[in-house]
Amino acid sequence: MKNLIRISAFLKPYTRQVILTLLTLLALTGLNLLVPRIIQSVVDLGLTAGDTAYLIRAALILLGVGLLSAVLGVWNRYLSEWVAARVGYDLRNRMYDHIQYLPFTYHDHAQSGQLISRCIEDVRAIEKFAGSSIAELVRFVFLSLGILAMMFSVNVRLALIALLPMIPLIWMTASFGTKIGKLFFDVDQAVGEVSNRLQENVTGVQVVRAFAQEEYEIKRFEAANQDVFIKWIYVIDEWAKIMPTSNWFTTLGTILILFFGGQMAIDGVLTVGTVVAFNAYILMMAEPAQALTGLVNAGGEAAAGAQRVFEILDTEPAIRSGQAALNGSTLNGAVEFKNISLKYQDERKASLSKINLQVQPNQVVALIGATGSGKTSLVNLIPRFYDVTDGALLVDGNDVRALDLTSLRRQIGIVLQTSLLFSDTIKANIAYGRPDASDAEIFAAAKAAQAHEFITGFTHGYETIVGERGVTLSGGQRQRVAIARALLMNPRILILDDSLSSVDTQTEQLIQAALDTLMEGRTTFVIAHRLSTVRRADLILVMDKGQIVEQGAHEELLAKNGLYKEIHDLQLTQSGAFVEERQNYEKIPLEKPAHENTMLVRKSNSG
């Protein structure tokens, strides 16, 4: 309820339209109330008094009332739906924008599917409620009040009798409303489980097949499916109770009116027309009273939707932009980590602790260490994807929290671990950070990232659509487009987060060569596993359990005989045999073996 009231704040810009809606609704209700009175007068005056002229007049009035309420009805309905659609539009805009600014910490835990369904489904539920349901509710109130006034003004006793069945009807509807909400919640939960089972089985289909566990999975699905079935049955049983019963109470109203009203008419207290009019009023009231069931449903859905919507809108973007704009001035690229600690929301251990480090402009810093040692956490602090829990991160001597976020990020180029591209042309993807970039600039960036060649190989070249509905790029190709995208920003600080691991060795070499020139003149942070990448850095950081355990240049670190040496030796032993072997092969003069071009393919039958 609280959330529904909050939604009403979104109606404010449309106060004029809302008032107009209410006015047309009022007029409509008035016209509706008139009809039974006309019929009453037809029965009492026209028929009883035998006045033909009166019949014509009544027929024309009925037609006029019908036409007028049609015109009003069109406007009323359109206006209320218009307001609802505007509210939906505003809400969706707000949600969309808000989600864009929610920090990484939020998105780390949020499920993308849910965020999307909140923007679409939940907003639609609210829209539906704001449009037709509220109008229906107001109409019910107007109509009930009008009917009560009409009935009581004609005959208090008959009015009381006629309204008697309305009391249990409304009570039943209300209790249905409270009960059904919980039952629907249960259904949603059960459906959620079915959805989970599906999601897992579709994404993990290879594993299920590989272990031949299809039957086991089908059984598990059936159990979840059975639960949905049962939860629906609970809902249905409530429906089966309320729907026929509410119908019946209306019929009971008719019966009571005819019986008692009929008695009164026989006794001469009432006219026949009055009895007929009373019956018409009860029927009129029953319709919205029954619609109330649906209304309660819609209200429940909208309230739940509103709650979820506000859950998002109320989440403060924890990372707020500072004031100091960097517009115009380019960064030098000095980065300083001052006693930094970082602890994620619901983690027990700190991901980074007591990091102290000074990076000079244009230095290349390589980070190495086991998965989960804090490498990514460390570089994510520079563009403020996360804020430090303790300490400070300084760029050119300024605390990043004081800097304007956009101008800071515009000077940082980042290639993330998983290179996500959008379903758009390759060109638009490269120009993602600078939609105004010229073609020449885009081509240059692609060339620098070793991507130009494969891009021009496509039939549509740079206009090739990639992503779900377009051409599927290989991991290495995606990675190179992502690198071009970062390079187009001409960043002062370049961050490469393990960007080369999903690329085969040949491609890696291509990219590596490109990167070497690109790192020149920029402060660069590289996360990598392979020593071949790491050893050329000006400064190597060896990370372990959230701390920098060793730092220095390649030779220095080797001399330290610590973790770096250990990793180095491990990689060497893995390739150790090779190194020896290669040295041997290098010694063999490169004369071509006799069977140079005959492949050593063993025919399967030859054993």
Place this chain on the structure above:
Amino acid sequence: MATKIIPPAFITKAEEIYDKSYDPKVARGLLRFLKPYYGRTLGALVLMIIVTAAAVSGPYFVKLAIDNGITARNPTALRNSMLAYLAVSIVQLGFNYWRVRIMSRVGQHILYDVRTAMFAHLQKLSLSFYNRYSVGRVITRVLNDVGTLREFVTWAVLAIVRNLLGILGVVVAMLALDFKLSLLTFAVLPFMVWATLAFRKLARKNYRKVRSAISWANSVLAENVNGVRVVQAFSRQNHNYKNFSEYINRYFLETSLDAVWVASLFTPVVDVLGALATALVVYIGGTAVLGESITAGVLIAFVLYIDRFFEPIRDLSRRFDTLQSTMAGGERILELLDTPIEVQDADQAVEMSPILGAVRFENVAFHYSDDPTLVLDQINLEVQPGEVIALVGETGAGKTTIVKLLTRFHDPTAGCVRVDGVDVRTVTQRSLRRQMGMVLQDSFLFNGSVKDNILFGKLNATDAEVVAAAKAVGAHDFIVNLKNGYETSVEEGGATLSVGQRQLISFARALLADPRILILDEATSSVDTQTEHAIQKALGKLLEGRTSFVIAHRLSTITNANQIVVIDGGRIVEHGRHAELLNLRGRYYELYKTGFQE
């Protein structure tokens, strides 16, 4: 009011395809799910006929009360007619209750059956299906499309039958009461039908646009949410917001308003026609009452019937919308259920006897059913039990496809794959795969505990076996250090564990299954050096005494293999032992050189 914004073609096209009206083929397809419940459906139908008859009799009792009771000043007749009405209404109440219960239950049974059928079918569909369908699409089919079916079976079908019965009942009742007045009321009907059809056409066009708007907004949102980190890294928020609010969301708004405008016109038009009918009945019927050719009660009953005559018509037009979306949903459901299963057990498939581990590829070729380009061609391999075969080559060369043929995720388009001399197509998939183990590049873990995940390899394994498997691959140590040890729950995709830890768990899972043939598909890429070292040690244990196929980028994994197969463009280009291949100074030598260059 028409909007100038045009959504991208892939959105509008998708909607056009599914813009279905009633389609007997789809209806027939869906009807097969109703079959087991014919008896109950028939029962509900009978109940519905009784309920409708009872409902239609209402105004007649009103007529009796007025004519025989009030006008005739006969309290007994009044009381009797009302008692009869009460009795009829109670019968209606009871029957209605049972009708709703029975029919909605049938509806839920059908939905249960459809969902289970779809899931079971999904478990059998070949993997190439999953290459074509994204996870989201599959889930939409099973949940949303079945959801529209729910609307259909629980409400629409019943409501349509009920409305038709209702109209029929009212028509009969009216004709019985007075022929002339009936014809007068029916005179409005052609206008009604015309108006309904005209509006339906308009409404359909509009709703299609609304659906386009929804799916457009959905896809744009999905991308922005999934790519939110890139959005923020490149500070694209303003640009994206402008795009969303000025195009996508604006289109959403404008199409909704168009649809609403048409819908707001419809009801009032029907109401005007209703008012016209009432006015005609009041005038002509009233005159007839004065001329004493009919009674006042008949006239009043007629006014009541007019209402009951128009209400079902109005309702029917609403139901047709549901019917339409059901047809689209139903078609998509049937499309999935009717997708042929490419890899199926042969009719006389036998159980695979315990595998020794000899594998032979005989002139194998393969292409996907929707693309005639050969992915594999002329693959010949002979593997002795216990050998380690390394598959080497660039991404997309066909390495993974080779092992997928061995596990029968696909069937070769030419040639044959034999295990212990037996063509894999002649044995049941289950008995074959039970004896094979697979560790994939992306080690997928299920929601559940670490133990559950290891158990997936052998559901009835004891705790001791699980621990032994974990110990063997070197996973035990980190597992016992987790918050709840083996009972620690793993999030979907294994988010709480590191990549290396996930990989070790999937090794334990494979080891527990004790496969005769083991397949490692790039199982050690994207792992840091220390973890890789740990995994290498585990691998030794895993490979022991089994025939193994290993795919890897890192050549260090494969130098010790019994056979190294170099694949390029779907063909075997080099084949031999490490030293032999190096001597060739060919492809392998090139790969080898770059792989370790420092």
